[in-house]
Amino acid sequence: MSNVSRRLVVPDSVRIHRYQSLPEIAPSLLFFSGGSALNKIARVLKSYTHHSMHLVTPxxxxxxxxxxxxxxxxxxxxxxxxxxxxxxxxxxxxxxxxxxxxxxxxxxxxxxxxxxxxxxxxxxxxxxxxxxxxxxxxxxxxxxxxxxxxxxxxxxxxxxxxxxxxxxxxxxxxxxxxxxxxxxxxxxxxxxxxxxxxIIDETHHLGVRLTSGEVVLGQHLITGKEQSPLAEPIEHIWLNQGLQKYSPISAKLPEDRRQSIEQADLICFPPGSFFTSLIANLLVDGVSQAIINNPNPKIYLPNLGLDPEQLGWGLMSRVEYLLTLLLGDAEKNNETPVLNWLLIDEAYDYGEIDYRRLQGWGVNVVKTPLITNEPDMYSEHLVVEALLSFT
Structure with missing residues (x-):
């Protein structure tokens, strides 16, 4: 059995034109998301592919x-x-x-x-x-x-x-x-x-523990949007039963969601509130294995601007948290990858990026124009075209 590979070009104008011409037979892109951060991208995405799958947090x-x-x-x-x-x-x-x-x-x-x-x-x-x-x-x-x-x-x-x-x-x-x-x-x-x-059809809530040891229950108290931002960094997040007391609960990934994750042509960890929109989806039992079972490209597109939930969490820390949550150890990503690519704008300042460390985890970096006019906003068209270039 031999592996077939191709040279990655981002953006790939040939592929992009093909998908725009025939979106009904374009690749399937799967997003773990929540909130409104991805809605503008979704509106553009449907002009390129009719096969995107959006697993959102409930x-x-x-x-x-x-x-x-x-x-x-x-x-x-x-x-x-x-x-x-x-x-x-x-x-x-x-x-x-x-x-x-x-x-x-x-x-x-x-x-x-x-x-x-x-x-x-x-x-x-x-x-x-x-x-x-x-x-x-x-x-x-x-x-x-x-x-x-x-x-x-x-x-x-x-x-x-x-x-x-x-x-x-x-x-x-x-x-x-x-x-x-x-x-x-x-x-x-x-x-x-x-x-x-x-991601699941359940009535669970979110809970976090801060570095100070304080427990906060409820997404509305975590995001820093409806209430004052957290004063301490988040240390740990879990699914909680109700909002009254610390009561961790597990949830199992439904079979149809498992199949969607395993069969997608590309998996994207997209922009949005890092803990309550992205990580929250990954807390469900079975998600990690489904991602591992998918051999296709897995991409992290990090946030721009200020996300109150990311207090104390630089880009490298977030990548490591993502890998450790899904695999137990970031270095295991070399053997059973849940993340292949870090997709970033070529000029934006994301803070410190340790390329050698990323390489040690098996994560490659792709830099390409993703921002046009607004400094803290991705261009929806550039993001969609960049993602589709990986498929």
């Missing part, structure tokens, strides 16, 4: 997702909803109307009675945002909203509620408290050019 405990989690003990659905809409086929008739509905938030300054009335109009299909939406999508949406409305606690705070989140939550409640069936239905109706799923 562990968020902030925003409007938090209210639904408290009311129904449901996994967080906000990241799921935003990624589905980012991948929606925008050429489909009526799609802007659906996008507007899923993105709409109920007013923050309305009374409880006004909010309940507006939800009732949405569930009945008489709301102004519902009128342009045609069957069968309209029927599907109103069915889920009616289910949610009927089961909503009387004191539920609807201020600022995302209608897209309410639709998915209603679908969860009407499908034996499972997310996959409603995600499948919504994805089919908006014709997502790619796939989106939670």
């Amino acid at each position: 562990f968020d405990s902030g925003g409007s997702s938090a209210k639904l989690r408290q009311a129904f003990n449901i996994p967080a659905v906000g990241d799921l909803r935003s990624r589905i809409m980012a991948l929606a086929d925008e050429t489909v008739l009526g799609q802007p109307d659906v996008f507007e509905l899923f993105s709409y938030r109920l007013p923050y300054n309305a009374s409880m009675s006004q909010l309940k009335m507006e939800l009732a109009q949405l569930a009945a299909g008489t709301h102004r945002l519902m009128e342009p939406i045609m069957a069968p999508m309209k029927t599907l949406i109103t069915t889920q909203l009616a289910q949610l409305k009927d089961r909503l606690p009387p004191d539920f705070d609807l201020r600022g509620a995302s209608v897209g989140n309410l639709i998915i939550a209603g679908g969860y409640l009407s499908h034996q408290e499972l997310l996959d069936p409603i995600v499948f239905l919504v994805s089919r109706l908006v014709k997502t050019l790619g796939q989106v799923a939670t």
Whole structure:
């Protein structure tokens, strides 16, 4: 048996042109992500390939997702909803109307009675945002909203509620408290050019221990976005049962997610909150082995700008943490690689990069233009074209 290799060119204009011409037969790219950091990239990606797979975290405990989690003990659905809409086929008739509905938030300054009335109009299909939406999508949406409305606690705070989140939550409640069936239905109706799923369909939360020994429970207290940033660096992260006390819990990777990871043409550890968006996905039992079983390129594209979760964590420390979490020892990456490439912009200052140490771990560095105008923002097109050049 012989190995076949090729010279890596990034960006590879021949491959990029081929994929843009025929995105329906382009390679499959798998992302471990959460949050909104990847949504702009996802919107560009669907023009190059219709086979991206996005495994997102269901562990968020902030925003409007938090209210639904408290009311129904449901996994967080906000990241799921935003990624589905980012991948929606925008050429489909009526799609802007659906996008507007899923993105709409109920007013923050309305009374409880006004909010309940507006939800009732949405569930009945008489709301102004519902009128342009045609069957069968309209029927599907109103069915889920009616289910949610009927089961909503009387004191539920609807201020600022995302209608897209309410639709998915209603679908969860009407499908034996499972997310996959409603995600499948919504994805089919908006014709997502790619796939989106939670890494697991569970109601777990996140917990971290700081270097000071303090334990912090809940994604909303960790990210430094809704609450004040953590004063000490994160030392350890785990899946936790509930938010009341330290209660680590394990979770097993579903079979269909395992197959997606093992069969992807490329695996990307993308930008986003390092611990609560990226690492959180990798805490699930079975993820590490599935990545090891995939022989195709595995790439880490690190954050730009300031991520409050990365306090005290330089780029080298993050790479080592990623490898150690998945393998137990960074040097094992030479034998059973979970990371082949560190993809970085050719001019951006990522801090200290020890190339010899990376080489000792079996991680190669590729530098290429990834930033155009905004200094702390990747160019979506340059990132997508760089990633596809590895396939």
